[in-house]
Amino acid sequence: MTPSDSKASSDFIRTIIAQDIKEGKYEGPVHTRFPPEPNGYLHIGHAKSICLNFGIAAEHTGGLCNLRFDDTNPVKEEAEYIEAIREDVRWLGFDWGDREYYASDYFDRLYEFALRLVREGRAYVDDLTPEEIREYRGTPFEAGRESPYRNRTVEENLDLLERMRKGEFPDGSRVLRAKIDMAHPNLNMRDPVMYRVLHAPHHRTGNRWCIYPMYDFAHGQSDAIEGITHSICTLEFEDHRPLYDWFLDALKIHHPRQIEFARLNLTHTVMSKRKLLKLVEEGHVEGWDDPRMPTLSGLRRRGYTPEAIRDFCARIGVAKKDSTVDIALLEHCLREDLNKKAPRVMGVLRPLKIVIKNYPAGKVDELNAVNNPEDPSAGTRKVPFSGVLYIERDDFMEDPPKKFYRLAPGREVRLRYAYFITCVDVIKDEKTGEIVELHCTYDPETRGGDAPDERKVKATLHWVSAAHAIPAEVRLFDHLFSEADPEKGMEEKDFPALLNPDSRKTLKECFVEPSLKGAAPGRQFQLERLGYFCVDSKDSREDHLVLNRTVTLRDTWAKIRKKEAKKQGG
RNA sequence: UCGGGUGUCGUCCAAUGGUAGGACAGCAGACUCUGGAUCUGCCUAUCGAGGUUCGAAUCCUUGCACCCGAGCCA
Numbered sequence: 001m002t003p004s005d006s007k008a009s010s011d012f013i014r015t016i017i018a019q020d021i022k023e024g025k026y027e028g029p030v031h032t033r034f035p036p037e038p039n040g041y042l043h044i045g046h047a048k049s050i051c052l053n054f055g056i057a058a059e060h061t062g063g064l065c066n067l068r069f070d071d072t073n074p075v076k077e078e079a080e081y082i083e084a085i086r087e088d089v090r091w092l093g094f095d096w097g098d099r100e101y102y103a104s105d106y107f108d109r110l111y112e113f114a115l116r117l118v119r120e121g122r123a124y125v126d127d128l129t130p131e132e133i134r135e136y137r138g139t140p141f142e143a144g145r146e147s148p149y150r151n152r153t154v155e156e157n158l159d160l161l162e163r164m165r166k167g168e169f170p171d172g173s174r175v176l177r178a179k180i181d182m183a184h185p186n187l188n189m190r191d192p193v194m195y196r197v198l199h200a201p202h203h204r205t206g207n208r209w210c211i212y213p214m215y216d217f218a219h220g221q222s223d224a225i226e227g228i229t230h231s232i233c234t235l236e237f238e239d240h241r242p243l244y245d246w247f248l249d250a251l252k253i254h255h256p257r258q259i260e261f262a263r264l265n266l267t268h269t270v271m272s273k274r275k276l277l278k279l280v281e282e283g284h285v286e287g288w289d290d291p292r293m294p295t296l297s298g299l300r301r302r303g304y305t306p307e308a309i310r311d312f313c314a315r316i317g318v319a320k321k322d323s324t325v326d327i328a329l330l331e332h333c334l335r336e337d338l339n340k341k342a343p344r345v346m347g348v349l350r351p352l353k354i355v356i357k358n359y360p361a362g363k364v365d366e367l368n369a370v371n372n373p374e375d376p377s378a379g380t381r382k383v384p385f386s387g388v389l390y391i392e393r394d395d396f397m398e399d400p401p402k403k404f405y406r407l408a409p410g411r412e413v414r415l416r417y418a419y420f421i422t423c424v425d426v427i428k429d430e431k432t433g434e435i436v437e438l439h440c441t442y443d444p445e446t447r448g449g450d451a452p453d454e455r456k457v458k459a460t461l462h463w464v465s466a467a468h469a470i471p472a473e474v475r476l477f478d479h480l481f482s483e484a485d486p487e488k489g490m491e492e493k494d495f496p497a498l499l500n501p502d503s504r505k506t507l508k509e510c511f512v513e514p515s516l517k518g519a520a521p522g523r524q525f526q527l528e529r530l531g532y533f534c535v536d537s538k539d540s541r542e543d544h545l546v547l548n549r550t551v552t553l554r555d556t557w558a559k560i561r562k563k564e565a566k567k568q569g570g
Numbered sequence: 571u572c573g574g575g576u577g578u579c580g581u582c583c584a585a586u587g588g589u590a591g592g593a594c595a596g597c598a599g600a601c602u603c604u605g606g607a608u609c610u611g612c613c614u615a616u617c618g619a620g621g622u623u624c625g626a627a628u629c630c631u632u633g634c635a636c637c638c639g640a641g642c643c644a
Contacts, residue, residue: 319576329594
């Protein structure tokens with residue numbers, strides 16, 4: 001192994017951790033955690049965090065990464081999301097062993113912690129209404145005011161907190177607050193709420209609790225309880241860090257080192273769970289796993305591979321600068337992976353019928369086709385050829401421009417792995433003028449795709465034999481939003497207006513080669529010259545094949561066409 | 571106006587006082603039974619102004635821009 005083989009990517013977080021280890025700051029091995037809230041599905045932004053946390057643990061001997069659900073708000077969280085999150089993390093390729101934890105596992109200890117702070121006079125029960133609390137908090141520019149309930153006795157606080165826990169008070173009537181500093185320039189330190197009354201059943205603790213800890217009072221302590229050494233989170237928690245420090249110090253418990261990084265943004269999509277949830281709830285997409293969604297379940301259904309996503313996460317790096325990664329990089333990683341792995345088959349999306357006039361009637365030939373030119377071990381297969389075929393409509397032009405070198409009247413091209421054919425006649429619908437079929441001749445000497453006289457053709461087309469082809473429905477996907485940045489200058493509630501109306505096109509009359517018969521859900525392959533596709537895991541049936549286009553191939557011809565169009569359009 | 575952050579090619583990430591480099595995107599070409607893949611070449615950047623230094627993306631001063639923060643959300 002050369003040094004470059006094992007060269008791990010580095011970033012400022014890994015640098016800090018390496019330094020901490022060098023200085024012997026922590027007793028045990030590196031211990032991280034991935035802490036999702038089960039209130040939605042995981043998206044590619046979470047993948048960045050998952051790869052970071054599990055990746056760092058894996059890079060150190062004895063390193064561990066926990067999966068912890070931050071389930072402190074029963075009104076927003078659902079058990080359905082937990083299973084989905086587990087599946088997504090596993091699919092991405094990470095293993096948390098038996099270390100699956102829940103903040104709700106710690107409710108008893110958290111309550112004990114709260115009691116301790118109350119006894120020490122560091123927390124109090126406040127009777128202010130939510131509106132009053134906001135008012136008393138002040139603003140970033142002016143100090144807040146202390147609540148009139150701030151100086152209750154320890155006994156009174158203990159009594160009130162216990163009665164909150166027992167359910168004597170309605171939602172919103174009282175909270176437990178930390179007694180810190182109402183004039184602190186960091187708003188998080190102005191007596192933050194630790195517990196609120198919420199008469200709601202919890203998906204794990206049922207009706208055992210009617211008060212629930214705030215995230216700020218649960219997160220740091222959960223990390224401490226689990227012995228996390230490095231608590232990696234996103235930038236918006238940076239100014240919560242002093243508060244976490246305050247709790248940890250007051251409680252005198254293990255103190256992980258928190259490091260913040262910038263969350264991932266991607267062009268042509270949205271990433272916040274709120275927005276994704278809105279797309280789902282308002283029916284702009286078919287669900288969390290709609291193949292256009294940036295969710296892991298959506299990407300999976302679309303045909304993305306875990307390897308491609310991990311590669312992407314490695315390439316985007318980690319930093320503290322707000323950034324928006326071009327979705328083209330994600331697509332590049334995908335193509336690179338699929339190019340190595342996906343078997344090639346032929347299929348026609350917009351069929352144009354071809355009749356080979358000089359081909360013996362009724363004859364069927366079996367031609368050899370390479371399964372994957374990038375991988376000889378993938379072998380070869382037989383593809384049936386006959387006198388009536390379909391080719392792609394886009395592969396013929398009656399009046400071709402200079403740079404078009406596919407089929408045209410009088411022109412010879414190659415049918416992949418088959419024969420050279422020449423177009424001799426164009427048959428049109430008399431009324432509409434639409435081209436309904438092409439008449440061609442073939443050269444029997446070119447069987448397999450090479451001419452004995454070494455003559456060349458400029459194009460090779462994909463095709464299927466009409467009598468042997470399998471019908472399929474094919475869904476073509478494009479960016480969810482046509483704008484690169486749908487968050488820019490847009491009221492949050494209005495962003496669906498920017499949705500790309502052409503993000504999904506369904507083609508119902510496609511044909512694929514017979515080797516795809518009975519293809520299992522999720523199966524992936526390349527349709528030569530068209531792109532990578534997979535069998536839809538939800539809608540495909542034995543007798544009704546449904547394919548998703550995962551991503552197109554790089555398409556130089558499309559680029560030329562676009563450029564020409566732009567030139568003419570001015 | 572307060573607190574916390576961040577400013578390097580179009581985009582993302584490096585360079586930690588010593589030649590500003592890589593990837594994606596773009597452009598041009600080679601090759602090709604996928605206009606795929608592959609290969610080659612090209613293009614473009616240190617937020618501004620001062621200073622320290624033989625030498626500054628990096629240190630200092632100052633200005634500017636952008637992001638986060640006033641949930642009983644996470």
